[in-house]
Each structure stands twice: as C-alpha cells, then as structure tokens.
Amino acid sequence: MLTRRIPSERFDTLMKQLRQFGFHSCYYTLFYRISPGQQIAPEFAELIDYDRCSPRVISKKHYLFSGDKRALQFQKVYLQRFAEYDKRFYPGDFFELAEYHSKCQGRVEKAIESGLKAHGIEHEYCLAIEDEFRKGLVGFFWLCSPNKELPQADGKLDTLLMQTHKQLVASHYEELNPWTDAQLLSPSSMTVLKLLADGVGSNEIAEQLHLSRRGVEYHIDGLKQKLGASNRIHLVAKALKLGVLSLY
Structure with missing residues (x-):
C-alpha cells in the first residue's frame, strides 16, 4: 500500500x-x-x-x-x-x-x-x-x-x-x-485517447506509437466499449464528460 x-x-x-x-x-x-x-x-x-x-x-x-x-x-x-x-x-x-x-x-x-x-x-x-x-x-x-x-x-x-x-x-x-488508477484504461489506451482528442487520425497514431492500424483500432474499440460510446466523436465527448480526459 x-x-x-x-x-x-x-x-x-x-x-x-x-x-x-x-x-x-x-x-x-x-x-x-x-x-x-x-x-x-x-x-x-x-x-x-x-x-x-x-x-x-x-x-x-x-x-x-x-x-x-x-x-x-x-x-x-x-x-x-x-x-x-x-x-x-x-x-x-x-x-x-x-x-x-x-x-x-x-x-x-x-x-x-x-x-x-x-x-x-x-x-x-x-x-x-x-x-x-x-x-x-x-x-x-x-x-x-x-x-x-x-x-x-x-x-x-x-x-x-x-x-x-x-x-x-x-x-x-x-x-x-x-x-x-483502477487500471480500467491502460497507458497505451489513454495515449490513443489523448491523440484522438487532439484530432490525430488512426494512421498517424499508429505511426507515432509504433503500432499497426489494427492495433490502434483495437484500443479504440475497447475504449468505446468501456465508456459506452458509439463512435469516435462520442468517445472523446464521453471521455471529457466522465473526467477520463481533463480540459484543465
């Protein structure tokens, strides 16, 4: 502890x-x-x-x-x-x-x-x-x-x-x-989410994080499922609303 x-x-x-x-x-x-x-x-x-x-x-x-x-x-x-x-x-x-x-x-x-x-x-x-x-x-x-x-x-x-x-x-x-803190979202998923919020596309995210396009989509799909989001725009909006991402 x-x-x-x-x-x-x-x-x-x-x-x-x-x-x-x-x-x-x-x-x-x-x-x-x-x-x-x-x-x-x-x-x-x-x-x-x-x-x-x-x-x-x-x-x-x-x-x-x-x-x-x-x-x-x-x-x-x-x-x-x-x-x-x-x-x-x-x-x-x-x-x-x-x-x-x-x-x-x-x-x-x-x-x-x-x-x-x-x-x-x-x-x-x-x-x-x-x-x-x-x-x-x-x-x-x-x-x-x-x-x-x-x-x-x-x-x-x-x-x-x-x-x-x-x-x-x-x-x-x-x-x-x-x-x-609860390890609900992995560090990699959080990085993908932050880049999405900055308007970065999947191909560029994959390049920046040295992931495959499929790997990026895997993180995005997992985030949508955990946060109850229907698409990428909804995902970012939900992440801000729930406090997963902070504006401050």
Whole structure:
C-alpha cells in the first residue's frame, strides 16, 4: 500500500495547517461518482464509483498522505478485516463534513473502536468534495486526531480542505485519475485517447506509437466499449464528460 503513496510538498504543508485544528494525519484520494443514466458497464463502475468501490479496490488506489503512519496501518487493517462488515463503509447519500463516532452496538463496531484507539486515533473527519469543474469527480479526505476534544473549526477547516482539493487535482490529476488508477484504461489506451482528442487520425497514431492500424483500432474499440460510446466523436465527448480526459 505504501508503494502507491504519492509524495507532495503541498500536502505536507496542508498537514502543518491541520495541526492547528488538532489533527495529526491526513489521507486524500480521488473517486468518480457515476450518476443515474450514465451508461457504464457495472464491472467497470465498481472499480471507480465512490458509492460502490470495494475495500479491495480502495486498498490499491494511489493516494496522498502526511502525518502519523499509524493511521495508514489502521486503514490497511480496516479495509482488510472490517470494511465489508461495517454498515457505515458505504455512506449512501452524498455527505459533506461529518465527524465519525463509533456507537459500539456490535462486535464489528467494538473491534473498529478498539483498532482506532490502538493506532492513536480518537477522532476522524471525512470530507467528500464534488469537483466544481469535473462533474462526477469526488475528492475524499480522511483526517485523524489523537485528541479526545478538538478546537472549534467554525467552517475554516472545510474551507481549507476545499481549497486544497482544487490545488491537488490541478497538480496530481494524472496520478490520481480514478479511471487509470483502477487500471480500467491502460497507458497505451489513454495515449490513443489523448491523440484522438487532439484530432490525430488512426494512421498517424499508429505511426507515432509504433503500432499497426489494427492495433490502434483495437484500443479504440475497447475504449468505446468501456465508456459506452458509439463512435469516435462520442468517445472523446464521453471521455471529457466522465473526467477520463481533463480540459484543465
């Protein structure tokens, strides 16, 4: 899991700012939220969708992290042992800043509470942010604190995280893009897609990438099938709409 951690000076700076709010660690990654009516094959949706990603998929995602590494250790244990049994793992309705408190109503909840405390975590904050420009893109923050009581944030914390999300998407979208992060689209397919979006024809794509014309068509057909596109123009438009390609 640690091998999928992306170094970021901006994120380390954020962690210094978060300490004034009582937090000692912060995790961030990107999901895509599929809206009703979007024609994407279910087996692909389960690899990227904020509401349906499995614990196994999340454990393999690229992410940014700064702070106490015990939080990462707990996350690994949680995803491997408890997430699939935790009713709160899938939030259902879209949520904004919500303080997580275990109610200890059953064995799973008690085990999670015990695990949190064993890893120096007394409080958690989760913030899911729908991106302002890339419809469907969701930035997810997970903050941990060793303190039983936290200072009043008065809206400043979520404002800070929303501003940071914009900066992180701008600087790390290539690495955190949910579509490529889940290996739904291969690097070769992404290169073909980008060239198509630039108006490059199949013969020139084949020449640039040292592929056969048939190889280029293979990638294009696979992209159309995965994104539910009917032709090349629709494919590029769909890729932009879904956030596979970014205008920013």
